[in-house]
Amino acid sequence: MFVRNAWYVAAWADEVSGKPLARRICNEPGVLYRDTAGKAAALIDMCCHRGAPLHMGQVVEQGLECGYHGLIFGTDGACVRIPGQDRIPERTRVRAFPLVEMDGFLWIWPGDAEKADPASIVRYPWHNDTQNWPNKHTMYPIKASAMLMVDNLMDLTHLGYVHGSTIGGNPAIHVEAKMETTRTAMGLKFTRWMLNSVPPPTYTRAAKFEGRIDRAQMFEFIAPCSIHQLSAADDAGAYANGLTERSKIQFRLFHGLTPETDTTCHYFWSTANGFRPEDPATTEQLFNEIAGAFLEDKAIVEGQQAMLTERGETDLVDIVSDATRLHMRRTVERLIAEGSQSLAAE
């Protein structure tokens, strides 16, 4: 079960070129490509003639040419050429998905095309502000459902256990963090305050803190599958009156979890260095630290998916730290029930 009438990250804009790229989204085999004018498009990855995968074809002047018998399709999915035949029947077409390029992403709408409103795409302007927020990105293929990965990000008590040697540090800090949660139309926001705490190894490496630190994590979940994160840290005492404008450590993470199948997903993520933007080495190091930490998430969540696939989720026990996760799940379930992104218009 997916929320189908929603925008998902299909790809990083720079992943897609004139060479077609196969990518499955919400269990639909898709092909992403750019036409000769550079416009990105997403079609079902199956020719309507004999079923050959369109990603095995090539982009030509008129559109995407099937690599088997040469039919050509436009970015709207309509066939514009059948070799050896003048008439092109109306039904000679493949499904095209609404696709919007924005903020370094290609956003795809796997549901009813007529409901797709590009204005409802949530912006992520920091990707474009490379002077103040130089950033790097990648995609991890995950053998677990997108929901389990969102779960992971909604309960940060895992940091001390999964990421003890990287971004996590002392478990107690994360378990005892003070949570401030706000519900929103499309999900929720929460801030976690870890004041006067011991810095995790990665923070010490990055900012050379000498003593304890004040630390804050601000998360916004936007249903069904985006999470915007701002993490900040400064010397203990700095956040006595809330976050300051600029901290010794401040970086942003984008998390986009796009369902591939019911039990696999694409994890699009980026890091943006907001504390030493003039230093490319810091931008690189931030990305590399997170890259290692997210492999730890990948491992545990894939293990979790394998168990849940075999034994189901019905006998599991919720605990106090599940509160945010459960609110997130209810929001997504409501969207699935409504079959739409109608909450966005409320």
Next chain:
Amino acid sequence: MFVRNAWYVAAWADEVSGKPLARRICNEPGVLYRDTAGKAAALIDMCCHRGAPLHMGQVVEQGLECGYHGLIFGTDGACVRIPGQDRIPERTRVRAFPLVEMDGFLWIWPGDAEKADPASIVRYPWHNDTQNWPNKHTMYPIKASAMLMVDNLMDLTHLGYVHGSTIGGNPAIHVEAKMETTRTAMGLKFTRWMLNSVPPPTYTRAAKFEGRIDRAQMFEFIAPCSIHQLSAADDAGAYANGLTERSKIQFRLFHGLTPETDTTCHYFWSTANGFRPEDPATTEQLFNEIAGAFLEDKAIVEGQQAMLTERGETDLVDIVSDATRLHMRRTVERLIAEGSQSLAAE
């Protein structure tokens, strides 16, 4: 669904020796071997005692000995020895398939044994005429149904798209080729004329043509799964009155597509050099060119099978170039409906 009452290529004769060979045909696990007299046989690859695969056994004087507890079976499938037991119950037998060695093939009949008439096997004498038609052969395992591979050979407009850099060349030549089609009792024949056309890269390499060429391809489909091909080319104008007796380029291809399972098959193919038979290098080069081109077919058809397995064939759109393919399919469907090779006797 397979045509079961038909002869299929089970193996190249030289693939099968005293060492048993496991091969699945029409979804039946088979074992092919030669007895000590050199006679080839095909049995179900499962001992009737405890189910061990017979291909893990060995050929002994009395027959094929199971590698687990030593039961021995004759080429008719009857058990001839049970270690430690004098009486051999009648039902101690495994299924034997009719098997005929001819023209370098081992032909197998997976259907009702009493209907198997070796006289109905279509001959391929060029394999035996190594002086005028020196030849080479191999088998490609294909992760696609035999029918999709026959489809491939019934619509040669694919040559320009799938084989652009090898045997195909300019797409328009193949799309616009003049087709002459004749229906036969067991399928169809067609000739494709490409007069005054630009030679494909492989032809130029082989015959050093200096200008345009006349080119012809003669195909005969013999249901359910054999295709005999003669390809020829000469300087432009040479075929003004039809094919000449000897052309600068002339070679034969045998294509045998034997179902392994519903979605996989064995592709037996050979090349026979009829234009420079005295030159082993040409025989070798012809084989190598085709070997590369057929890997291109394998790739696209396997991609097609994966898509059709997932999404089915019902919404596909036929085009003009499918006419021959559709006649082939109807012939095979009729044979399946009749459950026999009765057309052969008409």
Next chain:
Amino acid sequence: MFVRNAWYVAAWADEVSGKPLARRICNEPGVLYRDTAGKAAALIDMCCHRGAPLHMGQVVEQGLECGYHGLIFGTDGACVRIPGQDRIPERTRVRAFPLVEMDGFLWIWPGDAEKADPASIVRYPWHNDTQNWPNKHTMYPIKASAMLMVDNLMDLTHLGYVHGSTIGGNPAIHVEAKMETTRTAMGLKFTRWMLNSVPPPTYTRAAKFEGRIDRAQMFEFIAPCSIHQLSAADDAGAYANGLTERSKIQFRLFHGLTPETDTTCHYFWSTANGFRPEDPATTEQLFNEIAGAFLEDKAIVEGQQAMLTERGETDLVDIVSDATRLHMRRTVERLIAEGSQSLAAE
């Protein structure tokens, strides 16, 4: 279908340390570990909070800590700590399996815990007598059901066919061996006498026999899945009045077949050198000979399983040498029907 109310070998005792080990037993995913006091335990390998595999966690002072959100479980499966929460609801527990460490094994009871009586575990004292029976052990993962592996050991006529070049030798010797069989409460015992026979290659290598030998094999099958074996050989004539106290060749084998799934199992086996105990090289050589031979069993039985999975067992034909095997099967079927190990108490 497994006999669930029975003791199975879960692991060799020396396989399990403070680092948790995932192992599936009778289709239940289990995790084996030792607590900080060295006590071995077996739990379901799935945290009751969010389903993460417990083998990805770590052993801490209080118990086994989940690697995702830090819940800790005792060896009885009860949760003893939930990070960030004082109250631990009663149902916050995972299933614990009865586990007993004895004779170098960890024995597990996958059935109803209240029926598990450690006194019913059949002892194997030779593992502890390293002076007279120095021994080595390992586990082979087998892609075949435990029953097919027990079958293998109940019909030794396979020795001449499967192990011709190793421990088997001449097929006729094994087929014609004199069998003495005794039924027991939990299975059966049999002795095979091969008097005045040609020694197999491994025996000749080990004891440098110059002529024919007397050879005996004593097997005891203890349902559902243990087999104790004593093999002995001496110069021809030595066993005229039965086995002598000490033979030129005498060694013991333990075979424990533990179901992993319906079609896979763990094959725990050990060799104990009782004829040249003071010589470590003999102990090593004996183990290595058997290690090679059992790979031969693994190969044929895995081939058998693949065939039986596809085609079933219903049409198979029993032969004379199946008598012992069939008695073993009936014993196991009776235990499954009774759902208990009640025969042990008769």
